[in-house]
Amino acid sequence: MQKSLPFIAGAAINCYNQHTLRRLIGMGLTRWVLPVELSGQWLSEVLRQAVVADIRHCFETEVFSFGHLPLAWSGRCFTARSENRSKDQCELCCINYPEGRTVSSQDGSQVFVLNGIQTQSGSRYNLVNQLPTMQGIVNIVRLSPQAEGTFDWLARFKANLNGTAPQPLPATDSNGYWLNLAGMLKG
Template identity: 50%
Template sequence: MKLSLGPLLYYWPKQNVEDFYQQALNSEADVIYLGETVCSKRRELKTRDWISLAKELNNQGKEIVLSSMALLEAPSEVKVLKQLCENGELSVEANDVGAIQLLSELKVPFVCGPAINCYNASVLKIFVNKGMQRWVMPVELSRDWLAKIVSDCEDSGFRSQFEIEVFAHGFMPLAYSARCFTARSENKAKDDCELCCIKYPQGRPTTTQEDQQVFILNGIQTQSGYCYNLINDLPSMQGLVNVVRLSPSDTQAFTILKQYRDALSVGIDPVKLATKECNGFWHQIAGLQTQG
């Protein structure tokens, strides 16, 4: 199995982003995704900057993929999407069905991102016919669900035509909204948010009255409050999964990539997950729970 570094979901200063991806080149990641997937107002790096950075990283021993926005709300955002799709060199992770249609028309190979609601072999067959080369399973699906989809794809004779990638570590994107929850948490309107996301480089945690961290606010994106961690579940991915994704929240991601590489190459004893880690979805139980 290969390891991937998912797109940076948070809003960081431009220099921090560029430094991060230079480090990523020397990391254990086989595949590196980059691009703004959450909010078009985040312009520390403009579209041309993301494309330029991606092309700079390309051909240096890693597969580089440009990731698109998950929620398009304005013509200007569609224009940005077209720029990504027409980059002329790199494949694209489509996080919106409109992106899939555009990429298909341009005959650009693409990755179907986890933000797209794709839950069965019939939809996967449609996407494969449009040029999909890899499917990133939605985060809420279980191993059993994946095994059923793989079996259905094999029965239909097209399983070998695409790779399967699983989100295995990080704070899971659970929902997107036209509203900006980070701005609202500061009593700001979305249109006058003052780009307050940049003050929360790992998102803004929210807790219950019992002080349980249930969600993380990240602009229009709501993430899990617990960090998903499937390191103990790697053996159960054999035969099903081609790529294991780690979603970065800081440079600690490179240490975690090394831990996953060790687990894949030499094997490790099962580790005890930390208090605020979980693996529930993979085991078809409540997402914030742990099993094993």
């Protein structure tokens, strides 16, 4: 396949191996965002395969590292629908929910955040303490802006780039997927 416009393959693209990466590179891939459910171990193995296949130099690697994980998207805004508004007359009602609308399990645990057309993880994903394991394999870490405290967390990430300023994770944060655990857990 002939290369066309350069593009970034986001985390929603099911790209789990070097064979898919090679195909996407042939189409113009310049950056690959690791699917959020994959671990650091998985990433290391795929990148090892990419080196063997002589394609590693063709793309950057990005890891979603902070924020509610994007899990699914809908063609219809949940916020507007929950307020019985048509999508053309929503009046941007989502502005009333800057952190989205939460969905809890029967035991009261927050399992999802519904934010516009996105279904997101209930816990905030936080890889601030995994930054040292990303050295040499991850080019970009993505921090999703929060309603409050984004710049504080950005400073914490910068301070801990080399693991010299580990951070206690809030009880509502998780890092399970990166550590090859259930996504809502933290290690």
